[in-house]
Amino acid sequence: MSHFPKKGLWQQCPRCHRHVHRLEWGQLRICPYCGYYLRLTAKQRIQQLTTGNDFIRLPKLAEHTVPFTFPGYQQKLAQAREKTGLKEAFVAGQAQLAGATFILGVMDSHFMMGTLNIVVGARLRQAIETAKQRKLPLILVIASGGARMQEGILSLLQMNTVLAAYDALNAAGLFTLNILTDPTMGGVSASFAFAADIVLAEAGATIGFAGKRVIEATSHEVLPTDFQTADSLYRQGQLDAVVQRSNLTAVVSQLLRLH
Amino acid sequence: MLKDQLKQIRSSKRLSAATVITALTTDFFALHGDGYQGDDPAVTVGFGRFMRQTVLMIGVNRGATIQQRLAYHFGAVSPAGYRKVNRGLKQAAKFHWPVISLINMPGAAADVAAERTGQSQAIAATIRQMGQLPVPNIAVFLGEGQSGGALALANCNRILMLGNSLYSVASPEAVQAILKNRRQELTAYLPMTAPQLLKLGLADQVITEDQHTVQRLQRALTTQLTELQTWSPAKLKQQRQAKYLALVAPSD
Structure with a gap:
């Protein structure tokens, strides 16, 4: 030994x-x-936001892949699957917390930085549509670098298709809550991340559209130290609250009680 | 070659949105400002007569001279620009004007001010309003378009692309950076050229580039609009959703 x-x-x-x-x-x-x-991880997040083991995953979707191959992508996917034990960067199910039933969807940043591809997009739409069908609130825990470049234009088209589904859910009068965690960027930030009734951020999360390196390279600006932090977005009025991780369950329970 | 294509698209001689608006419309009136923050000259939003009716035109300005390019921030649209677009879209819905967007742009503005003034939310709002328009909308790629900034202006019933134009998830340079040391062209791995996107079903029509490009574009827009204008608002909204869903989730 x-x-x-x-x-x-x-x-x-x-x-x-x-x-x-x-x-x-x-x-x-x-x-x-x-x-x-x-x-x-998605699993830890689900544990944090559900009572006991009350999480029933949504049914599997038919598999589909993009009709083109980006070099090295299959290996990256295989590595991510091995590392996380997940098939893709988003998991959703029906969950219970403090007596309330809702649909919980969680993005996992450990899986290719939670990037949006055709599977993540399809699962997001499934979660949104399930909430609508079952007339349940939807809570999304967001962690994503944006659109996944390896799936090209089809990743980009997740933005409008997921947002359209999300808007339909809002129009159906169901409560939507997004919890922005580190990181919430790019195509996710600029589509459904801010489309919820209530948008919370976990303390310390980086949230923005363009990445810091891109901004430095294109604008040649010196970035403020609090740039794209949850706190600075809160001060700018872009978030309803910045929540400490240890307090998140309580805040989510409160919001579910009130809706 | 992609490199030559990019050079051509980004050249000051490239067919600009302003040229197209001048050639296609009469009596053009441009909106100014987003209503509270300021005006973004990187995007022109206004209405004029086309096909004997009023249409809303949205055109991204890259600028031809260095002065223009600086004034327009090289066509990087800021939140105020997207909010001006959203003002225009609201009027188009109110007055039943078809919408035509003309795209040749780098990504949306990437700077401290844009982030602070809600670039994400402004783009999301444009995607939403374009998707839910009760009137026909057509996107025309005059040059390049990429990332959410272009998608917002291209969430349309129809997408027309000039022969050399490009539409991609991120700038070809950014995608190239994750590709590393490959001999083959980026376009061999990811569809982004007009013929590729036509084949994929995203682009509806590719417009040959020659000395008659503007006339060809005019004819194409006339044909497409004539068809779309027979559709009900519900059908227009439904077709947009169905078009993109069919591409991203063939089996759903």
């Missing part, structure tokens, strides 16, 4: 660089020293 600690037990905090034990990160994955939030 090796005297080295088991792999994956310790993880360095990206912000304060301390080595933190898994138990210390806790279920919510918060650094005990500096309060940094590690990005949660």
Whole structure:
């Protein structure tokens, strides 16, 4: 037996660089020293926002792929699947929290940065349409770098198709809540992310349309230190609230109670 | 070659939205401003006579001279620009004017001010309003269009593309950056040229580029609008959704 600690037990905090034990990160994955939030997986997010194990995944959709091949994409997909145990970057199901039933959809940034492709788009539309059919509120936890470039124009067309479905749900009088987590960018930010009745952001999330590097390269501006942070968007009136991770369940419960 | 195509599209000699608006419409009146923040000269939004009726024209301006290019921010449309578009779309819906958008643009404005003043929300609002218009809308790609900034102006019943125009998820340069060291052209891997998108079913018509491009475009717009104007508002909205859904989710 090796005297080295088991792999994956310790993880360095990206912000304060301390080595933190898994138990210390806790279920919510918060650094005990500096309060940094590690990005949660879809599974962790579902645990956080459902009571017990009350999450019933939506039925599988027929598989379809884009009719063209981008070099290296299949390997990237395979790696992401292996790493996350997910087939794609979005998971949705019917969930229960504090006595309320709703459709919960979660994007996973660990899967190719939660990017929008034809499968993620189809699952998003499925979640939205299921909420409409079952007359349930829809809660989306968003974490995405935007449209997935490897699927080209068909990724881009998820923006208008998902937004159209989302608007139909809003028109049906059902409560919609989006929780923007780190990161919420590009094609996701510029389509359905802000289309909800209530838009919350998790503290510390980066939210914006263009990426910081792109902005620096095209505008040659020096970016403010709080640029594209949840706090700055809140001050600009673009968000209803910035919520601490430990408080998110309580805020979501409150909103569900009121609707 | 993609490189030559981009050079041509981005050249000051490229057929501009302003030229098309002047050639196609009479009595053109341009809106000014988004109603509270300012006016974005990177996009012209206005109405004029075309086919013996009033139509709303949206044209992105890249500018020909260096002065124009600076004034228009090279065609990078800001939130105020999208909100001006949204004002125009509201009037088009109110007065039953068909909408024609003319696209040759880099991505939407990427700067601190654009982010602060709600670029994401402004683009989403344009996508929404274009999708829900009770009147026909037609997008014309005069040059390049990419990312959400172009999609917002191209969420239309019909998409016409000039022979050398491009429509892609991100700028060809950005996509090339994730491709790394490939000999083949980007277009071999991702459809983005007019003939490719016609084949895919996204573009409805490709317009040959020659000395009669404007006349060809005029004929194409007349033909398309004549058909679309026989449709009910419900059918126009439904066709838009069905068109894009069929492309992204063939089996849904």
